[in-house]
Amino acid sequence: xxxxxxxxxxxxxxxxxxxxxxxxxxxxxxxxxxxxxxxxxxxxxxxxxxxxxxxxxxxxxxxxxxxxxxxxxxxxxxxxxxxxxxxxxxxxxxxxxxxxxxxxxxxxxxxxxxxxxxxxxxxxxxxxxxxxxxxxxxxxxxxxxxxxxxxxxxxxxxxxxxxxxxxxxxxxxxxxxxxxxxxxxxxxxxxxxxxxxxxxxxxxxxxxxxxxxxxxxxxxxxxxxxxxxxxxxxxxxxxxxxxxxxxxxxxxxxxxxxxxxxxxxxxxxxxxxxxxxxxxxxxxxxxxxxxxxxxxxxxxxxxxxxxxxxxxxxxxxxxxxxx
Amino acid sequence: xxxxxxxxxxxxxxxxxxxxxxxxxxxxxxxxxxxxxxxxxxxxxxxxxxxxxxxxxxxxxxxxxxxxxxxxxxxxxxxxxxxxxxxxxxxxxxxxxxxxxxxxxxxxxxxxxxxxxxxxxxxxxxxxxxxxxxxxxxxxxxxxxxxxxxxxxxxxxxxxxxxxxxxxxxxxxxxxxxxxxxxxxxxxxxxxxxxxxxxxxxxxxxxxxxxxxxxxxxxxxxxxxxxxxxxxxxxxxxxxxxxxxxxxxxxxxxxxxxxxxxxxxxxxxxxxxxxxxxxxxxxxxxxxxxxxxxxxxxxxxxxxxxxxxxxxxxxxxxxxxxxxxxxxxxxxxxxxxxxxxxxxxxxxxxxxxxxxxxxxxxxxxxxxxxxxxxxxxxxxxxxxxxxxxxxxxxxxxxxxxxxxxxxxxxxxxxxxxxxxxxxxxxxxxxxxxxxxxxxxxxxxxxxxxxxxxxxxxxxxxxxxxxxxxxxxxxxxxxxxxxxxxxxxxxxxxxxxxxxxxxxxxxxxxxxxxxxxxxx
Numbered sequence: 111x112x113x114x115x116x117x118x119x120x121x122x123x124x125x126x127x128x129x130x131x132x133x134x135x136x137x138x139x140x141x142x143x144x145x146x147x148x149x150x151x152x153x154x155x156x157x158x159x160x161x162x163x164x165x166x167x168x169x170x171x172x173x174x175x176x177x178x179x180x181x182x183x184x185x186x187x188x189x190x191x192x193x194x195x196x197x198x199x200x201x202x203x204x205x206x207x208x209x210x211x212x213x214x215x216x217x218x219x220x221x222x223x224x225x226x227x228x229x230x231x232x233x234x235x236x237x238x239x240x241x242x243x244x245x246x247x248x249x250x251x252x253x254x255x256x257x258x259x260x261x262x263x264x265x266x267x268x269x270x271x272x273x274x275x276x277x278x279x280x281x282x283x284x285x286x287x288x289x290x291x292x293x294x295x296x297x298x299x300x301x302x303x304x305x306x307x308x309x310x311x312x313x314x315x316x317x318x319x320x321x322x323x324x325x326x327x328x329x330x331x332x333x334x335x336x337x338x339x340x341x342x343x344x345x346x347x348x349x350x351x352x353x354x355x356x357x358x359x360x361x362x363x364x365x366x367x368x369x370x371x372x373x374x375x376x377x378x379x380x381x382x383x384x385x386x387x388x389x390x391x392x393x394x395x396x397x398x399x400x401x402x403x404x405x406x407x408x409x410x411x412x413x414x415x416x417x418x419x420x421x422x423x424x425x426x427x428x429x430x431x432x433x
Numbered sequence: 434x435x436x437x438x439x440x441x442x443x444x445x446x447x448x449x450x451x452x453x454x455x456x457x458x459x460x461x462x463x464x465x466x467x468x469x470x471x472x473x474x475x476x477x478x479x480x481x482x483x484x485x486x487x488x489x490x491x492x493x494x495x496x497x498x499x500x501x502x503x504x505x506x507x508x509x510x511x512x513x514x515x516x517x518x519x520x521x522x523x524x525x526x527x528x529x530x531x532x533x534x535x536x537x538x539x540x541x542x543x544x545x546x547x548x549x550x551x552x553x554x555x556x557x558x559x560x561x562x563x564x565x566x567x568x569x570x571x572x573x574x575x576x577x578x579x580x581x582x583x584x585x586x587x588x589x590x591x592x593x594x595x596x597x598x599x600x601x602x603x604x605x606x607x608x609x610x611x612x613x614x615x616x617x618x619x620x621x622x623x624x625x626x627x628x629x630x631x632x633x634x635x636x637x638x639x640x641x642x643x644x645x646x647x648x649x650x651x652x653x654x655x656x657x658x659x660x661x662x663x664x665x666x667x668x669x670x671x672x673x674x675x676x677x678x679x680x681x682x683x684x685x686x687x688x689x690x691x692x693x694x695x696x697x698x699x700x701x702x703x704x705x706x707x708x709x710x711x712x713x714x715x716x717x718x719x720x721x722x723x724x725x726x727x728x729x730x731x732x733x734x735x736x737x738x739x740x741x742x743x744x745x746x747x748x749x750x751x752x753x754x755x756x757x758x759x760x761x762x763x764x765x766x767x768x769x770x771x772x773x774x775x776x777x778x779x780x781x782x783x784x785x786x787x788x789x790x791x792x793x794x795x796x797x798x799x800x801x802x803x804x805x806x807x808x809x810x811x812x813x814x815x816x817x818x819x820x821x822x823x824x825x826x827x828x829x830x831x832x833x834x835x836x837x838x839x840x841x842x843x844x845x846x847x848x849x850x851x852x853x854x855x856x857x858x859x860x861x862x863x864x865x866x867x868x869x870x871x872x873x874x875x876x877x878x879x880x881x882x883x884x885x886x887x888x889x890x891x892x893x894x895x896x897x898x899x900x901x902x903x904x905x906x907x908x909x910x911x912x913x914x915x916x917x918x919x920x921x922x923x924x925x926x927x928x929x930x931x932x933x934x935x936x937x938x939x940x941x942x943x944x945x946x947x948x949x950x951x952x
Contacts, residue, residue, distance in 0.1 A: 127778075127785045135786070138794050143802070254930040256879055258886065258904070259922045262911060270912040277912075372789065373883050377908070388887055391793055399793075406787040 117419055124415050131407055136178065139396050140171045161190055161197065189397030194389055200401045204386065209289055210279070211375065211382035214298060215367050218305040223360055226310040230317025235344065237322060245314060252311035261304035261377045268300060275299050278379040301378040305371060309363050316359055317352065324348040358420040365413025473864065476942040483938025486931040493928055497744055500737035505717055508730075508738050509895035514604060514707055515719055516729040517914045518597035522722050531722075534577045534594045535914075538585070541670040542658040544593060546649055547575050549678055550602035553651050554706055559630045559682045559690035565674040573708060575599035598719050603629060603648035604707045609699050616703075619713055627709045630682040630690035631702070639665065640681055648704045652678035726903070726917045727910050730895075736924055739900040742892065743928070746808070747877035750815040755870045757816070758823025763854045765824065766831025773828070780821045791817055792884055800890070807897070811890050815877055826869050830862030864943030871939055875932035882925055900925050 162168070166177040181187040188200040195203050233245040252260075269277035276297040285294035324330070325348050333343040372384030379385075383402060390398035467475070477483060501508070521533030539547070551568035555561075568574055580592035608616070616627050634645040639661055644650035653661040660668045663679055683691045693701040711719050723732040765776040792814040800810035834840065835858060843857050878900075884890045885901030892899040893906075900921045907918030 123781075127781050130782050131785050134782075135790065135794070138798065142797055250933070251930065254875070254933040255926045256882065256929060258883070259926050262904075262908075262918055262922055266911055266915050373886060376887055387789075388889070391797070391889065403787070403790040403793075406790065407785060410787055411785050 113423070116422065120415055120419060124411050128407065128411055132404060133175065135400060135403055135407075136175050137171055139400050140174060142394075142396065144394075144396070158197065165189060188401040191395055191398045193393035193395040194386070194398055200397050203398060204383065204401060204405065207382050207386045209382075210380050211368070211371065211384065213289055214301055214305060214374075214380065214382070215364060215371065217298060217302045218309065218367055219360070219364050221302060222306040222309040222313065222363075225306075226313025227317050227356065229310065229314040231321060231349070233314065233318040234321035234325060237318075237325075242318075246318075249311045249315045249318075252307045253315065257304055257308050258373050258377060260307050261301070261374055264300050264304055265377070279381075281381070301374050301380060304374050304377070305367055309367060312363060313356070313359065317356055320352040320355055321348060324352040327351075354424050355421070357424070358417045361420065362413050362417045365409055365416075368409050469860075469864075473939075473942040477938055480938040480941060482934050483941075486934035486938070489927060489931040490935060493740060493924070493931070494744060497737050497740035501734060501741075504731070504734040504737070505720065506731035506734045508734060508898070510731060510734075511895065512711070512719070512725070512729040514601050514729070515598060515711070515721070515725055516727055517910060517917065518719070518721050518725045519914075520722060520724045520732075520916055520920075521597065521720060523720060532577065533597045533724075535597060536592050536594050538590045539593045540588060540590055542660075544576075544579070544591060545660055545670065545673050545678070546658075547593070547595060547600065547602075548673070549652055550575055550599065550649055552678055553603065553629060553649075553680075554626075556680075557626045557629055559680060559684075562677055564677055568677075573599050573602075573706065575602065597724070598708055598711075601707050603651070603704050604710070605646065605648045606703055606705055606710075607696065607700050608693075608703055610701060613693060613701050613703060616705075616710075616713060625709050625712060627705050627713050628692045629704050629706055630680075630692060631694055631704050633681050633683040636681075651680055651682065651704075653681045723920050724914075724916050726906055727914070728906070732903075732917065732920050735898050735903060736900075736920055739898050739903050739921060740924060740928075742808070742897070742899040743878045743881060743925075746812060746815070746881055747874040749812055750819055750877045751870045751873040753812075753816045754820040754823050754873055755866070758820035759827050759859065759866065761820060762824035762827025763831055763859065766828035767835055767850065767854050767858070769832075776824075780824060783818050784821045786818065788814075788818060788880060789884070789889065792880075793889055796890055807890055807892060811881060811884065815880070819873065819877070823866065823869060823873075826865055827859075827862060830865060831858055834858045834861055868936060868940040868943055871932070872936040875929050875936070878925065878928060878932075 164177075165181075166174040169177075178189065181189075186201060188204075191198050191200055191203050229245050229249075233242045233249075236242045265277050268275050277300075278297070279301060280293050280297040282289070282294075285291045285297075288294070325344065327348075329351075330343055330348055333347050334340070338346070371382075372387065374380070375382045375384035376388065383405065386398065387402040387406070389395070390402060519533050519535050520531050522531040525531040526533065537543075548565065548568050551571035551574035552563040552565075554573035555563045555567055555571045563571075569576065575595045577594040577596055580594075582589050582591055584590075613628075619625075620627050630651075632640075632648070632651045634640050634642065637656075639653040639655075641650070641654060641656045641658060643656075644654075644658075653665075655661060655667060660673055660678055662668050662672070662676065668676070683694070685691060693703045695701050708719070721731050721733060723736065726732055726735070761776065761780075765773045792811065795810050795814040795817070799805040799813070800807055805813070831854075835853075840853060840857055843853055848857070881890075881899060882901035882904065885892055885899045886905045887901075888905065892902040903921040904918055904925075907914075907921065910917050
């Protein structure tokens, strides 16, 4: 019951924070200078004017905000895109760009979690031997070097020089209209790799630290004195305990990739949310800008709260944000 | 018994000061005192990787500071012809990386055209015949090495390594008569040949009109580029190597070559050897140590300015964040209660806004409307939310120390809040705080390069640059001229690795109990 209340409290707090952020962003975006609508003629102009009227574009900002909130809550209507896809609903525009972004992130997590944890385990078990030194060196390198640098290196050597893999991601049309065709998956390998390296390094480093601590704890000594082999003791006791803090880390890594993937999307010409965000800034498509900005905000906040809560649930001694 | 003292009535004269005239003090330490920072320094010194990283950071910083003063080029220097040149360091030109050359897959016709640059350069009067060997030994010969023939898609090619500067060869230019005279005078004075004979492009039988704009086609050739001999017969590579090329120079009735063609009253068209023209223009031979980018800017000096932008920005950000974060966190942590609660909600909200959104909004509101220059705008964006992590750390440290006895003692002695906070608690928290302040530097560099790469902030142009902008400009040449993007990429990677190692070393030095905790 106490846990339930705690969870509710955290979620309530998050919603409040989100509401405040949304208000601030809305007001700041509405204060920006807007280009006058271009002279569209005829019936289209009528429709356009009606739509602008319905969104309250000429009313005071707070009234507009009221309309905006009402539209979202009642119809899930996040406004209209005027530049990117003329007169299309923002929700629809974002929906159409969601697939590549989410897929890339999921592939990257699927690839990097086992590799990262595996490397971490090897490093911890072989602590201070050459395997550990090698892995620790690589981890240091891959955590420090920015992901766009690997992206360029991958593109140059695997994309251009050898031609093994496509340099940029295929369009949906080339891939035969599906996200799961071989052409598409093949073209996703490079961006997924570029996204994965730092995730792998972070996970390996974290796993190594946790497992090292677990391996030196007293219960391991007890397990060994009971007669378990080193292997049994490691797998059944140390690894299990080390996994507790690793699981929330994976969630936060997923969130991290999701919001950090913008530059990778740009480099590999992925037509995803990151690109949409950038285009909305350059074309001054403010409704889209607002909605994508909120998308990133929600992801960030959800990530934080999931991590905090899962720490609390997995280990009741930890209650982040409680006295 | 009378020598027994009466304990209550000891006569005063029996007393004598034991240490009259002597100063009372503890004995001095024989060794040097080891303070907190000294202790940390001793531990830091033992960490070899961090020491190396420190040296690299210092070297990079020195590069950023010194290079703009000693370089032959300014930030705004730009040459429209020598674009995408490869790194060329004359002293290191025995290394393939710095010989200024790049590999091209050429068929024989282009190979002849490049060899022709040397031939024409050795023959400014138009009256001599230059052999293949002379052309190859010419100073202006763009061919560094010629590989063996190979077949690709049914045609024969060779891998030819060509020099970035000489390969531009000759260029047509429009000059006023006065400029023409000036070049002539300079040529006289220095003995460096700039002006070369104009080419007769009129005969469509012996000159491909499509090549009329390319000043490197000075010899007779057919529409498909095959060179012709005196009698109009096509020559292959072996013939050219044996006999040389036949010029198509513009001559007057007496057979003298023409060095210019009048275009109208004032302007003349001339054919210059661009390498020498460059010397005429700039007073020195082109030496771009790290090459030039797609617009013809010198990468060596741009990199220094980009590093300056990154370093100045990140150091400024960490100082401002340290000050703001320390004060904010100290107040929150020291007073606690509703001040803490309120302060935490504010930082919750600010930290909830993705940084990229903050940067975009600042940029749209303040930079693009012209209220602030780009640099100030991005500095503001970093400072709006960057202090939160410092404040959080300071707050935790304050919670840890504020109830300890020595604080109580100081308070009993009458110390005011401000003194307690910054004289008594803050120095104890300094180690952790310094480490996190140092680690702001690499993260700021990373975010700045990301933002300027994505074009959300823009350092484009002749007057400013940043590492991210250099990356963005190099991206389109990644396949053909990778050095443009790799130079800033290497610089950033080096900085990031060094700062992270340096930060780790500092953390271990200040906080030995955490050593290796997350390595």
